[in-house]
Amino acid sequence: MFSLRKIIFQLFIALIIGFAVSFFAFLINRNISVVSHQQASIKNISIPSSNNDSLTIPKHINLFDFYKTYGQRLLGNENLKIINREEWGVNNNIYQTENCSLNNYDVENNFSPLEKIKAQILINNYQRNFQDYDAMFLQTKTLTNQVTYEYLPIEEIVIHHTAGKFTTDFEESKKELQRIYNLHLIRGYQDIGYHFLIDGAGRIYEGSLGGKYSVGAHTYYHNKGTIAIALMGDFRSGHDVFTPEMENSLINLIQYLIQEYHFDTSSKAFYLRKPDFSGREWSNNLIKGHQELDIVPNTPTSCPGINPQTLRNKIYPFIFK
Numbered sequence: 001m002f003s004l005r006k007i008i009f010q011l012f013i014a015l016i017i018g019f020a021v022s023f024f025a026f027l028i029n030r031n032i033s034v035v036s037h038q039q040a041s042i043k044n045i046s047i048p049s050s051n052n053d054s055l056t057i058p059k060h061i062n063l064f065d066f067y068k069t070y071g072q073r074l075l076g077n078e079n080l081k082i083i084n085r086e087e088w089g090v091n092n093n094i095y096q097t098e099n100c101s102l103n104n105y106d107v108e109n110n111f112s113p114l115e116k117i118k119a120q121i122l123i124n125n126y127q128r129n130f131q132d133y134d135a136m137f138l139q140t141k142t143l144t145n146q147v148t149y150e151y152l153p154i155e156e157i158v159i160h161h162t163a164g165k166f167t168t169d170f171e172e173s174k175k176e177l178q179r180i181y182n183l184h185l186i187r188g189y190q191d192i193g194y195h196f197l198i199d200g201a202g203r204i205y206e207g208s209l210g211g212k213y214s215v216g217a218h219t220y221y222h223n224k225g226t227i228a229i230a231l232m233g234d235f236r237s238g239h240d241v242f243t244p245e246m247e248n249s250l251i252n253l254i255q256y257l258i259q260e261y262h263f264d265t266s267s268k269a270f271y272l273r274k275p276d277f278s279g280r281e282w283s284n285n286l287i288k289g290h291q292e293l294d295i296v297p298n299t300p301t302s303c304p305g306i307n308p309q310t311l312r313n314k315i316y317p318f319i320f321k
């Protein structure tokens with residue numbers, strides 16, 4: 001069981017490390033600024049505050065809640081039904097299906113030369129700017145399915161589509177969920193990569209067993225600090241229709257998540273990681289579409305099919321009042 005003493009101890013350690021890292025960054029900065037200003041003016045040496053903003057904890061994140069509740073399953077409440085894994089009949093024992101093979105789906109194996117360069121820049125930027133931050137908070141937990149999940153403070157929500165079957169019938173949806181789960185295992189993920197999925201009738205399903213704050217598997221190098229919600233179907237124009245039921249459930253689910261994660265949404269601007277990890281930026285894109293985090297800005301994935309700004313326009317009136 002989780003004891004209060006342990007939480008306080010971990011918070012204390014995180015604070016100490018935070019101070020140490022900030023102080024170190026300050027010292028480095030100070031030296032650089034002294035050198036670069038020497039020629040301009042010996043007398044008037046200005047020392048800027050630390051510009052390693054990547055180590056700043058965004059203020060909408062509730063760290064106390066993170067240490068207190070990471071790993072808890074989010075199964076809805078009296079106003080919001082989330083169909084849990086047992087209810088949709090997840091089968092952990094199927095590792096093969098007829099139509100999937102690893103070679104077809106291993107994203108890194110399929111990178112073009114340009115994508116390989118972009119991926120390397122992304123990885124370098126991540127290592128330079130966010131690796132230490134994540135290492136400071138990282139927690140792990142091994143759950144009943146023997147999978148060890150990683151946990152980090154959540155910064156934003158990413159919306160996907162499954163680009164699979166659009167289903168409104170519960171039995172069909174259950175089959176489709178199992179197909180997606182198998183596909184993700186074949187891709188080498190430990191569990192279904194999304195945290196939540198929504199079918200055409202607006203039913204909301206629990207995805208990963210990891211629970212609150214778990215690191216999913218859904219967006220290249222952007223799995224840390226993000227929640228993934230997948231709309232079941234293909235919502236590019238001319239394909240499946242994004243139904244009012246789905247839209248309604250998406251809004252309700254996001255409202256519920258903002259409550260559960262105790263996100264501070266009093267400001268509409270959030271201090272988020274830049275999509276290329278080159279630092280942080282003030283942005284109102286707390287809710288993003290997968291395509292906005294994709295590594296190739298010129299030819300991004302079409303996921304989630306619907307324009308992310310269109311989705312934000314529908315969702316924001318309900319979360320920013």
Ligand SMILES: [Zn+2]
Pocket residue numbers: 159160161218290303304
């Ligand atoms: Zn996606």
